[in-house]
Amino acid sequence: MQEFCHKCGKKLSINEQFCPWCGEQIYDFSSEITSELSDRKKAFALFGKSVGKFKVSRFRDAAIGVVAIAIMTIFVVFITVNYIKSNTYQAAITSYLNILNGKGGYKDLKNAVGEDLLNSAVKEYYGSDLSKVKTGINRLVSISAASKQSNDFTVIVKDITELDEIDLLAYKRSKADSYGQGYAINATSGYFVDVTQSFSKDNIPDETKTLTVLKIGSEWCTYDALGLIGDAVTYSKLSQDEFDKELSAVKGSK
Numbered sequence: 001m002q003e004f005c006h007k008c009g010k011k012l013s014i015n016e017q018f019c020p021w022c023g024e025q026i027y028d029f030s031s032e033i034t035s036e037l038s039d040r041k042k043a044f045a046l047f048g049k050s051v052g053k054f055k056v057s058r059f060r061d062a063a064i065g066v067v068a069i070a071i072m073t074i075f076v077v078f079i080t081v082n083y084i085k086s087n088t089y090q091a092a093i094t095s096y097l098n099i100l101n102g103k104g105g106y107k108d109l110k111n112a113v114g115e116d117l118l119n120s121a122v123k124e125y126y127g128s129d130l131s132k133v134k135t136g137i138n139r140l141v142s143i144s145a146a147s148k149q150s151n152d153f154t155v156i157v158k159d160i161t162e163l164d165e166i167d168l169l170a171y172k173r174s175k176a177d178s179y180g181q182g183y184a185i186n187a188t189s190g191y192f193v194d195v196t197q198s199f200s201k202d203n204i205p206d207e208t209k210t211l212t213v214l215k216i217g218s219e220w221c222t223y224d225a226l227g228l229i230g231d232a233v234t235y236s237k238l239s240q241d242e243f244d245k246e247l248s249a250v251k252g253s254k
Contacts, residue, residue, distance in 0.1 A: 102142070109225075114217070139243055143250055163189065172187065187216050
């Protein structure tokens with residue numbers, strides 16, 4: 001409540017609604033100011049909460065984005081590292097020897113000869129499909145396991161000789177070769193690799209082999225393993241009874 005009349009300036013009593021000297025209506029500016037301040041506080045409180053929510057929402061969305069990017073990065077790195085580990089000439093050789101020694105399966109065949117070459121050879125040359133080859137390579141591994149009676153071995157690389165241009169040209173022209181199987185071997189580099197297999201069982205002596213590995217496109221291929229593609233296709237065409245008889249014959253000969 002104001003103490004003086006805003007028109008005539010006379011002092012007022014408490015709770016006067018009209019000035020007793022000039023009759024001017026008295027307004028309670030203090031209550032209006034208080035009310036206005038109260039409304040402003042409420043508005044600021046609401047606005048502040050909305051800003052807070054906005055900030056929290058932005059922070060949460062940013063955090064989710066960072067986590068998603070981190071997960072994708074880890075996934076890509078994991079795939080890349082595993083691809084690099086499997087796409088080396090040492091891995092190609094080991095996968096080939098895995099199959100010969102009754103270990104592994106279709107994944108080893110892909111590593112041994114290269115996925116692109118395997119796909120083109122199966123479809124274009126043999127007129128088969130990969131699902132049948134998967135069955136065939138599993139059967140081939142079973143035969144190898146029965147014949148070798150061991151799948152626990154260590155591969156030691158003894159010597160490596162880089163192929164020269166004449167050697168590479170010979171492999172490019174190997175379409176008539178028993179391993180070439182009629183499909184092109186467009187290698188850009190390669191090695192002759194002397195390896196020794198040491199078996200855990202005493203009754204199996206060490207084996208030394210000289211293998212050829214070729215870089216075809218971006219993949220390594222063990223040239224000696226190309227014949228496994230034809231073997232896998234052949235085994236895939238056997239009936240179950242025919243395969244069982246062959247497997248029993250191999251086991252019986254040991």
